[in-house]
Amino acid sequence: QVQLVQSGAEVKRPGSSVKVSCKSSGDTFSTYALNWLRQAPGQGLEWLGGILPIFGTPKYPQNFQGRVTITADESTNTAYMEMTSLRSEDTAVYFCARVNVRLSLLRGFDSWGQGTLVTVSS
Amino acid sequence: DIQITQSPSSLSASVGDRVTITCQASQDIRNFLNWYQQKPGQAPRLLIYDASNLQTGVPSRFSGSGSGTDFTFAISSLQPEDIATYYCQQYDNIPPGLTFGGGTKVEIK
Numbered sequence: 001q002v003q004l005v006q007s008g009a010e011v012k013r014p015g016s017s018v019k020v021s022c023k024s025s026g027d028t029f030s031t032y033a034l035n036w037l038r039q040a041p042g043q044g045l046e047w048l049g050g051i052l053p054i055f056g057t058p059k060y061p062q063n064f065q066g067r068v069t070i071t072a073d074e075s076t077n078t079a080y081m082e083m084t085s086l087r088s089e090d091t092a093v094y095f096c097a098r099v100n101v102r103l104s105l106l107r108g109f110d111s112w113g114q115g116t117l118v119t120v121s122s
Numbered sequence: 123d124i125q126i127t128q129s130p131s132s133l134s135a136s137v138g139d140r141v142t143i144t145c146q147a148s149q150d151i152r153n154f155l156n157w158y159q160q161k162p163g164q165a166p167r168l169l170i171y172d173a174s175n176l177q178t179g180v181p182s183r184f185s186g187s188g189s190g191t192d193f194t195f196a197i198s199s200l201q202p203e204d205i206a207t208y209y210c211q212q213y214d215n216i217p218p219g220l221t222f223g224g225g226t227k228v229e230i231k
Contacts, residue, residue: 045222095165100168106213115165
């Protein structure tokens with residue numbers, strides 16, 4: 001199974017931005033979608049968007065459109081999620097997760113990164 | 123947006139009991155529903171995909187059923203290692219959308 005390794009914890013001020021990386025092992029990076037999700041402390045899971053690297057066009061839910069940018073670098077097998085205009089409610093663990101079927105943006109997520117804690121505090 | 127209602131929010135059962143969790147979608151989602159297990163401090167683990175397919179490596183005591191708007195997840199014989207929070211997740215690709223149920227915390231009685 002593929003391994004996803006995320007960048008380390010971040011502490012950010014309100015109004016700033018954060019960029020989290022997710023490096024994938026193996027040689028199937030381009031044809032499996034990578035999605036980003038988050039989980040606030042003690043809360044459920046929320047989808048932030050995803051990208052199928054071979055096509056390159058990310059998709060976002062409406063409530064994160066314009067504030068989240070997802071990119072993928074096929075030369076390094078790394079996906080990125082950048083979130084701007086951070087507020088305290090964005091404090092959460094951010095996960096990248098890979099879809100279990102080739103060439104499908106959304107399906108089941110069978111491989112997950114270890115999570116990156118982003119803390120937004122003044 | 124499609125809403126998913128998961129119930130119960132928590133349950134307590136004895137080792138060996140059959141446990142069931144339900145998810146109801148606000149509209150027909152065919153079989154586009156998955157189930158996950160999450161233990162504290164860990165990422166979720168995919169157990170069931172497309173409503174009823176057991177993910178590779180997952181014990182056969184876990185199962186899923188349903189289609190349309192009503193779905194059920196079951197553990198046929200609860201084991202101590204099954205203590206976790208379970209989530210259902212619906213998805214669609216046209217247009218892209220994905221939401222999770224609120225979760226069910228499973229504890230041993």
